[in-house]
Structure formats: C-alpha cells, structure tokens
Amino acid sequence: MADKKISDLTELTTPAAEDLLAIVDNSGTPVTKNITYTNLVPTGTTANKIVQLDGDAKLPAVDGSQLTGISTGATTALDNLASVAINTSLISDTDDTDDLGSDAKKWKDGYFAGDLKVLGDIYTAAWTDYSATSTITGWSEFTTKQIYTKKIGKTVFVQFHLAGTSDSATTSFTIPYTSTQDIGGGTADVLDNNTWFDGSTVIILASSGTLVRITKGGSSAGWTDSGTKRVRGSIWLPIA
Amino acid sequence: MKYFKKYKGVMKDEETGERIKDSVEYIQRESDKALIPCVEGNADYQAYLEDKDKIVEDFDYEAEDLRQQTASAEKKIADDKEAEIQAELRKMAIERIEARK
Numbered sequence: 649m650a651d652k653k654i655s656d657l658t659e660l661t662t663p664a665a666e667d668l669l670a671i672v673d674n675s676g677t678p679v680t681k682n683i684t685y686t687n688l689v690p691t692g693t694t695a696n697k698i699v700q701l702d703g704d705a706k707l708p709a710v711d712g713s714q715l716t717g718i719s720t721g722a723t724t725a726l727d728n729l730a731s732v733a734i735n736t737s738l739i740s741d742t743d744d745t746d747d748l749g750s751d752a753k754k755w756k757d758g759y760f761a762g763d764l765k766v767l768g769d770i771y772t773a774a775w776t777d778y779s780a781t782s783t784i785t786g787w788s789e790f791t792t793k794q795i796y797t798k799k800i801g802k803t804v805f806v807q808f809h810l811a812g813t814s815d816s817a818t819t820s821f822t823i824p825y826t827s828t829q830d831i832g833g834g835t836a837d838v839l840d841n842n843t844w845f846d847g848s849t850v851i852i853l854a855s856s857g858t859l860v861r862i863t864k865g866g867s868s869a870g871w872t873d874s875g876t877k878r879v880r881g882s883i884w885l886p887i888a
Numbered sequence: 889m890k891y892f893k894k895y896k897g898v899m900k901d902e903e904t905g906e907r908i909k910d911s912v913e914y915i916q917r918e919s920d921k922a923l924i925p926c927v928e929g930n931a932d933y934q935a936y937l938e939d940k941d942k943i944v945e946d947f948d949y950e951a952e953d954l955r956q957q958t959a960s961a962e963k964k965i966a967d968d969k970e971a972e973i974q975a976e977l978r979k980m981a982i983e984r985i986e987a988r989k
Binding site: 780781782783784785786787788789790791792793811812813815816818820822824841858873874875 | 898899900901902907911912916920921922923924925927929930931932933952955956959960963
C-alpha cells in the first residue's frame, strides 16, 4: 500500500487512557490524543527513552560509557581534556615520534621524583669544535687542532687535542664560555719537545676568564719552545 | 702592537710535514706568539681590528723553519752530550768497582 492517506474518520469512539494510539479529530475533545511525535516517541535520559537535544541543541547528560568509534586523541593545546588533574600515565600513541615542547615553545620547570631515562643525548649546546675561532698560544703550526665544547645547563665540558710544532714556553687556548669559578684541575696527556712528560700537569682557568692554560710541572712557562708539543685532555667549568 | 700575518694557515700534514692551507686566515701576536684566527667572535681579533697603532708584517716561514731546525739541532747536540756524560760516568763507576775487587 503506497501513497494512501486517511481523509475522513468514521465510527468514532471516545479515547480511553489505556489506548496505545488514538487518532482524534482536532475539532473534538480531548485534543491531547492527536498523533504527534511527542505522544508517539518517549523522550528522556532514563531507560528505554530516546535522547532529545535540549534547547541549546546540545546532548543532555547521559551515560556514554558504551559509546564506540569516538576519537580519543587530545588536541595540541590539550584543550579538550577534562578540567581535572591527569591521573594516569601520559603515553604517546607511537614510539620515538612525538615531542614534548619545541625550541619555540618550551616547558618551564620539570620535576621528577624518580629516574629520567634518555636514550638520545642531553645538551644545551651539543659538542662543537671551537678550534677555528680560538686564540691558541704555544704552537707555530698544528698537525692536530681540536677544542670541543659541550654545554649542559650551566656547566660546560671541554675536550682538547692540540699537537704540532711548539714556538712558545706557554700553552693556552680560549673557549667561548666564561667560567664563574677559579678552576685548577682536569687531566692532560702531555708531550713536550718530542718527549712524554711524566710529571703533574694542571689545567687552569681563572674566574671570569675564557683562557685555559695548561701548566707543566707546576709552571705555566715550563714548556720547550721547539720540537713537537702535544696536549690532550679535558676540563669542565661552571658558567653563569 | 705588532702582528704577523700567516697567509698559509697553521695546519701541517702529520705524515709529510707539508703545510696545508687552512680555510681560516690567522695572525700571530708578537708579544706572546698567540695564533689568532681572523674570524668574527674572537675577542683578540676584534682588539686587532680596533688597534689603531698596530704593525702588521708577513710571517717569515723561512725564518721559522730555520729556527725550528736550529732548535732541533741544538737539542740533539745537548742530548748527545748528556748521553756522552752519562756513559762516561757509568764507565768511571764500573772502573771504581773493579779497582776495589
């Protein structure tokens, strides 16, 4: 049966409360038994009711625990998180891909009560060879010239290897960081005038200074100003 | 202040001893023989640029080679002399021990 309609009602009886469906003439009484969707469809948020949008066209509060197929990803701004503290692990959906912050948008402080496991490097400024910019005293020519620095926070590590023809009784080089403390320590492997030195060597860096001096036998001017000179060592310093 | 301009760079091949032209030009300060790369960011190079009374001369590589050869020869003579003295002292000690027997 298609395209049929009720155009006239006959055999009318008075509607009763137990009727499942009553078709009522609007001119008659009571009109509350007209066929309308509110009469036909039970709406609400309780059991066996159909959910109806509210006056702001929003879903009313319902139990959504059985919903499926809904994207659970958070936005970059995390503005779709509930306004409660995170009470579970913050875990990426993939491995070795997502970043926490960026060069332009850094987190401020970080607090960890446990361990911090880093499989990559940790640095503020990665290892860089400064030898092409450093003022170096003690050689007329080099066969090896390396002055590597690495900055982690307010600590700088320096590794150097300088070798070649000596032309000075002193040995020093500059670094691109200013020490906040007097430094006298470090370790160095020393060849002076083609002979390995067995005595003590000290690497000295003055507070507020950028000049690293390497002393031999307690004297900063104890080097031979000829022959092959080689110094190889490391030092670390605090910076502002 | 006086400086020497090192056009050929400061690197030398470890095997052949041949000078290698460095990508950076250097000057050498006469007072302490500090090698200063002519690059921005080096405070000593900035001081060199701002020194209105500076004297700049070409670095004399031949003189440097001669100085190195002389220093090396002098060291060899001193080492040989030392070895000779040590050998003589050893010989005298042995002779004394033999004389006591």
